[in-house]
Amino acid sequence: MSDTIANPSATEALVADERARSAERARRADSRRRLMQNAGVLIPFLIVLIAGLAAVPNFASSSNVTNMLVNAAILAIVGYGMTLVIAVRGIDLSVGSAQALAACVAAAAVNSMGPVVGALVGIAVGAALGLANGLLVTQLRVPGFVATLSTMSVFRGLVLLFTGGAPIMIASVGFKSVATAKVLGIPVPFLVAAALGVAAWFVLDRMRFGKHVVAVGGSPEAAVDTGISVNRVLLLAYLVAGATAGIGGVLLASQLGVVNGSVAAGLELQAIAIVVLGGTSMAGGRPRIVGTFIAALLLTMINSGLNLLNVPSFYQYVALGALLVFALSIDGAQRAAVRRMLEGRHS
Amino acid sequence: MTTIDTVTPTPGRTRRGANGAPDENGPGLRQALLQFASKQYLVAVLIVLCVAVGLAKPSFWGTGNLSNVLFQASFVGLAACGMTLLIAGGLLDLSVGGVIAVSSIAVATVLPHTTIGGAIVLALVIGAVLGLINGLLVTYVKIAPFIATLGTQYLFLGLAFIWTSGKVVPITSSHFRDATTGKLGWLPVPFLVFVVLAVLTFLLLQRTYFGRTVRAFGSNERAAVLAGMPVNRSKVIVFIVAGVCFALAGVFMAGRLSSAEGNMATGFEMNVIAAVVVGGTALRGGRGTMFGTVVGSVLFAVLANALNLLGVASYWQYVLTGAVLIAAIAVGARRSSAAEVRGAG
Numbered sequence: 001m002s003d004t005i006a007n008p009s010a011t012e013a014l015v016a017d018e019r020a021r022s023a024e025r026a027r028r029a030d031s032r033r034r035l036m037q038n039a040g041v042l043i044p045f046l047i048v049l050i051a052g053l054a055a056v057p058n059f060a061s062s063s064n065v066t067n068m069l070v071n072a073a074i075l076a077i078v079g080y081g082m083t084l085v086i087a088v089r090g091i092d093l094s095v096g097s098a099q100a101l102a103a104c105v106a107a108a109a110v111n112s113m114g115p116v117v118g119a120l121v122g123i124a125v126g127a128a129l130g131l132a133n134g135l136l137v138t139q140l141r142v143p144g145f146v147a148t149l150s151t152m153s154v155f156r157g158l159v160l161l162f163t164g165g166a167p168i169m170i171a172s173v174g175f176k177s178v179a180t181a182k183v184l185g186i187p188v189p190f191l192v193a194a195a196l197g198v199a200a201w202f203v204l205d206r207m208r209f210g211k212h213v214v215a216v217g218g219s220p221e222a223a224v225d226t227g228i229s230v231n232r233v234l235l236l237a238y239l240v241a242g243a244t245a246g247i248g249g250v251l252l253a254s255q256l257g258v259v260n261g262s263v264a265a266g267l268e269l270q271a272i273a274i275v276v277l278g279g280t281s282m283a284g285g286r287p288r289i290v291g292t293f294i295a296a297l298l299l300t301m302i303n304s305g306l307n308l309l310n311v312p313s314f315y316q317y318v319a320l321g322a323l324l325v326f327a328l329s330i331d332g333a334q335r336a337a338v339r340r341m342l343e344g345r346h347s
Numbered sequence: 348m349t350t351i352d353t354v355t356p357t358p359g360r361t362r363r364g365a366n367g368a369p370d371e372n373g374p375g376l377r378q379a380l381l382q383f384a385s386k387q388y389l390v391a392v393l394i395v396l397c398v399a400v401g402l403a404k405p406s407f408w409g410t411g412n413l414s415n416v417l418f419q420a421s422f423v424g425l426a427a428c429g430m431t432l433l434i435a436g437g438l439l440d441l442s443v444g445g446v447i448a449v450s451s452i453a454v455a456t457v458l459p460h461t462t463i464g465g466a467i468v469l470a471l472v473i474g475a476v477l478g479l480i481n482g483l484l485v486t487y488v489k490i491a492p493f494i495a496t497l498g499t500q501y502l503f504l505g506l507a508f509i510w511t512s513g514k515v516v517p518i519t520s521s522h523f524r525d526a527t528t529g530k531l532g533w534l535p536v537p538f539l540v541f542v543v544l545a546v547l548t549f550l551l552l553q554r555t556y557f558g559r560t561v562r563a564f565g566s567n568e569r570a571a572v573l574a575g576m577p578v579n580r581s582k583v584i585v586f587i588v589a590g591v592c593f594a595l596a597g598v599f600m601a602g603r604l605s606s607a608e609g610n611m612a613t614g615f616e617m618n619v620i621a622a623v624v625v626g627g628t629a630l631r632g633g634r635g636t637m638f639g640t641v642v643g644s645v646l647f648a649v650l651a652n653a654l655n656l657l658g659v660a661s662y663w664q665y666v667l668t669g670a671v672l673i674a675a676i677a678v679g680a681r682r683s684s685a686a687e688v689r690g691a692g
Contacts, residue, residue, distance in 0.1 A: 091493075091494070093497075136673060136677075140673070140676075140677035141677070142673055142676045142677055143630060143676070145493050146620070146624075146630060146672070146676060147673060147676075149441075149617060149620070149669075149672075150617075150621075150668075150669035150670070150672040150673045150676075151669060151673070152617075152669070153614070153617050153665045153666070153668055153669035153672075154665065154666050154669035154670060154673075156665050157662045157663060157664070157665025157666035157667075157669070158666060160662040160665070161660065161662045161663070161666070165662075266501070269497060269498070269501055272494065272497070273498075282491060282494065312508070312509070312512070312513065314504075314505050314508030314509050314513060314609075315505065315509065316505075317501045317502070317504050317505030317508065318501070318502055318505030318506065318509070319505075320501050320505075321498045321499060321500070321501035321502035321503075321505060322498075322502065324494075324497070324498035324501070325484065325488075325490070325495070325498045325499070325502070328488075328490040328491075328494060328495065328498065329488050329490065332488060332489045332490060336489075
């Protein structure tokens with residue numbers, strides 16, 4: 001102690017040294033984190049892609065590729081909303097039911113009011129359901145996962161009441177052709193997903209709202225102290241999750257042509273799986289849209305491959321559950337590794 | 348029924364029961380009664396509901412119908428006993444439906460070859476193993492409980508479907524059906540088992556070292572670790588006990604349906620969590636009330652029965668269960684943020 005007081009220049013040198021070392025550690029931890037994030041999704045993606053091409057007949061046939069791109073697009077769009085919610089330390093378990101309700105209302109609206117209005121109504125329904133979730137979380141202070149667990153049940157009940165348990169056929173040929181139409185050989189839903197992905201990336205990475213999301217997810221208390229309206233960010237996140245479920249629902253209705261009250265059951269698990277697999281941490285504060293997009297492709301390839309191999313659909317449950325557990329363990333390992341790097345080797 | 352910590356860790360500390368047992372002081376008695384009334388408002392809700400339904404449909408009070416309500420309540424209730432332990436420990440299990448499916452398929456599969464007792468023991472062992480998997484994932488792989496069990500829910504359901512190839516497994520043994528759906532007087536056997544299990548769980552949670560550990564890490568995990576409590580081990584055990592409770596619910600469900608299949612209990616976790624939370628066990632952990640869980644289970648059974656008697660579409664039950672759950676949690680959040688100092692109870 002007396003040494004450091006006696007030698008101010010030595011103290012400064014020590015401090016500068018320590019600062020440099022800690023900066024170096026932070027930089028290394030960051031690069032390690034990036035590596036694990038990318039490896040976590042890219043390695044399984046490549047393995048499944050190669051395995052699919054090598055072992056699955058008709059995997060690369062144009063009709064299957066189109067089909068996979070449409071499915072992946074719908075999943076990815078819902079995944080963007082989920083990415084946002086998970087990045088603010090929330091979770092939305094109601095996306096499947098919200099998507100079903102949006103799809104059924106959209107289908108009914110298309111039949112009565114035309115395709116464009118129908119699509120807009122579907123998206124609006126999704127956004128309204130998301131808003132309801134957001135209000136429950138921010139105003140009534142219900143924890144996110146239990147609020148959305150309840151609304152999952154409520155929305156599912158509503159959609160069954162709306163349809164009366166019967167399927168709704170969509171008459172409009174124009175509406176149904178949207179999901180199968182192609183521009184430059186690429187299905188329209190995929191282009192929509194790509195465009196929304198770019199928009200989401202831009203908002204999260206380059207705009208103030210994105211910084212707020214990272215701040216709220218990283219530490220809500222600190223975000224409050226910085227003057228960020230945490231409730232507003234949370235509300236918007238849930239609203240966007242609902243809206244993306246709505247967009248997905250409209251595309252799903254267009255793809256299927258016939259919707260009923262039980263479509264999109266279990267979607268929440270797929271959405272959470274692709275988000276976590278894509279490198280968005282469950283601990284919050286780290287949205288990763290590109291990862292979500294790639295993981296959506298990965299999950300779709302797995303499902304499609306299993307279908308083409310005539311594997312009973314039950315195995316898809318197991319594959320999905322295993323994938324989710326795998327992604328979550330990677331997430332945990334990654335956080336532990338980063339913590340070790342930041343704290344230095346000896347702790 | 349109190350939730351007071353009877354085993355005070357340090358002898359010097361005085362008991363400060365916020366939920367007011369009629370301890371030593373005379374004047375505290377009236378206050379204690381008031382507090383008891385405000386705490387057990389759910390019983391009042393239940394009575395009002397029963398009276399209202401009884402006025403609208405007198406057939407509600409028929410012995411057959413009441414016995415049926417208790418019968419219905421016991422399935423959710425059996426599983427809710429385990430869930431109360433989990434939630435008191437700040438944990439959660441969404442894989443209820445998967446555990447029930449796998450264990451009751453096991454019962455249905457082995458029943459032609461073994462005794463009823465053997466089949467039930469096998470189901471309970473399977474429940475324990477599945478609970479162990481959940482516990483290990485949460486404790487040692489360090490995945491948040493609700494999402495780890497969401498993943499295992501699908502793993503277990505997948506297992507159940509693979510095991511049965513998606514078919515329904517019938518139970519032909521009439522002895523098994525009689526044993527699981529029979530009645531003592533007009534009380535159904537599952538309800539009696541439920542009451543016994545609830546008492547056992549109450550004793551486990553409130554009167555044992557293990558229960559105290561559970562409530563301790565539910566309230567503040569870090570403090571429990573620093574106090575040298577076996578937190579990780581206890582967490583795994585809680586998941587195992589919960590798995591056994593779910594399997595027991597599965598055994599009786601298989602008896603009622605006289606069959607087992609993968610889809611038999613999908614969405615069941617919602618009802619179970621709702622019964623526990625509406626009963627007054629706070630989701631943030633640290634305490635649990637078994638009496639509340641029993642009342643909550645019966646309340647939901649009465650509600651479902653009333654909707655059936657009144658001829659409401661069964662889809663409304665989804666809406667109503669979710670809405671009641673949200674309302675209970677919102678009210679609980681408001682009460683706790685307004686009146687309660689954390690750790691006072």
